[in-house]
Amino acid sequence: MKAVVYRRHGGPEVLSLSERAVADPGPGEVRVRIVVSAVNPTDWKQRLGRGAEAGTEVPETVPNQDGAGVVDAVGPDVTGFAPGDRVWLILSGTYGPAAGTAQEYTVLPAAQLVGLPDAAGFDEGAGFGVPALTAHRALTVAEDGPTRLAPGGLAGRTVLVSGGAGAVGNATIQLGRWAGATVIATVSSEEKAALARAAGAQHVLRYPDPELGARIREVAPDGVDLVVEVAAGVNAGLHTEVLRPRGTVAIYGDDRGTGTVSLDFGANLWLNARYQFIVLYTVGADKLRAGAEDVTAALADGALRLGEDHGVPVHRFPLEDTAEAHIASEKGATGKVLIDVTPAE
Template identity: 75%
Template sequence: MKAVVYSRHGGPEVLSLTERDVPEPGPGEVRVRVVVSAVNPTDWKARTGLVLADAPDIPETVPNQDGAGVVDAVGPDVTGYAVGDRVWLILAAAYGPDAGTAQEYAVLPVEKLAPLPDGVGFDEGAGFGIPALTAHRALTVGEDGPSRLAPGALEGKTVLVSGGAGAVGNAAIQLARWAGAVVVTTVSNDAKAALAEAAGAHHVLRYPDAQLGSRIREIAPEGVDLVVEVAASVNAELNLEVLRTRGTIAIYGDDRGTGMLSLEFMANVSLNVRYQYLVLYTVGVDKLLAGAEDVNAALADGGLRLGEDRGVPVHRFPLADTAEAHRAVENGVTGKVLIDVSPAS
């Protein structure tokens, strides 16, 4: 089978296309024929060594966490999946160096799989893995808020999404809108504003703007209930300005920041602010599977979709050009980068 691998950390040039044996599933494992792989920032960061900066020499590794495809074989003791089932994958590459989705066949444990709903394409299954699960987690950690998403779950809530044209920001807008929230988002330019509006944001505001806090307060006079935050240190003061009492700031990034977050004690304690940091790798299997169920419900309901008409331009690459796909994400391309691995049928 064809697979893309790297055996040292570095730029996209360390990725190469090779031939490997088709792996066999063991007990509790499933072999998936990967149709579409997706590239996320975590994938190029792992490839460069930013995720494990002090790691020793690495084994030959197949990159990419997200993907979707068809169950090709099941190992002993596997229940719930059968050959021919359409699935999407949850943090595939975290299972081991041979498990990434930039290959024609991947072997994974059953808890790394989620069924792909009828009528939902492989593109959505691959493209909304990490972004949608991250957004789901951010939207379900709020003080006084729901732990699961469904239509009406966020009714009466106002959600502020920082960076609404990014992959997680887009998923957060779509999921929050589907769950009934009033969605406010911030973007840096008109092109990104158009994407955030297409995603379904009710209010799209530009930054930088010295009056941004007051503009948000005009929309939400009592303050926003939840902030989905990609730029924690940059937006620390703004978030306190616009957050309601017992509001929550769900942090998944520090874009444009310093890596250090300084908090004013009295301002935070008087509001009873909840800060929830989040990363999917350590959130727990139960949270991931619950998130996958809700994401599937949104996909099946049409509340979550890829495409420029939903604020997610798609950029496609063949498997042989995985290095270029990684380079595009590393250079900050807006939208979703997908890799065509094998035919859909």
């Protein structure tokens, strides 16, 4: 089978198209024919080595965590899946270096597969994995909020989404609206404002703006219940301007920051503010499964969709151009970077 691999950390030039043997699933495992693979920043950061020296040798690794496809074979003791089932995958590459989705077939534990609803395509199954699971976690960590999402679960709550045109920002807007929240999004340009509105944000504000806190308060006079934050350090001061008492800041990124976040102790103390940092790799299997179930329900309801008319432009590449797909993601392509691996049928 065709697979994209790398054998050392480095830039996109370390990726190459190779031939690998198709593995048989063992006990508890399922083999999936990948139809669509998706690129997230975590994928090229892992390829770079997250601080490792360029050129450091690694076991032959297939990149990309997210993907969707069709069950091809099941191993002993597997129940709930059968050949022909449409599925999306949870953090595929965490099962081992050979388990990423930039290949025609991958073998995973059944626990890392989720049934893909008939109402959703393979693009959605691949494209909303990491972003939607991150968004789900962010929307369910507030002290006074729900731990699961469903229609009406966030009714009466106001969510501020920082970076509303990004992949996680978009998923947060779509999931938040599905659950009944009022969503305020901040963006850096009019083009991105249009995408945030297409995703469903009722209020979209531009930054930088020295009056941004006041403008948010015009929409939410009592303060916002939850901030979903992609630029933790840059926006730390804004949080105390706009949070209501016992409000929560769910942090998944430090865009434009230094890697260090400074907080005003007194202001946060009197707000009883809660800060929750989010990364999927250590969040726990129970949280991933809960998120996957709710994301699947949103997909089935048509509440999570790709495409520019839903605020997510799609950029497509063939498997042999996976390096170009990684470059597009690294350069900050707005929307979703997808890789066509095998035919849908």
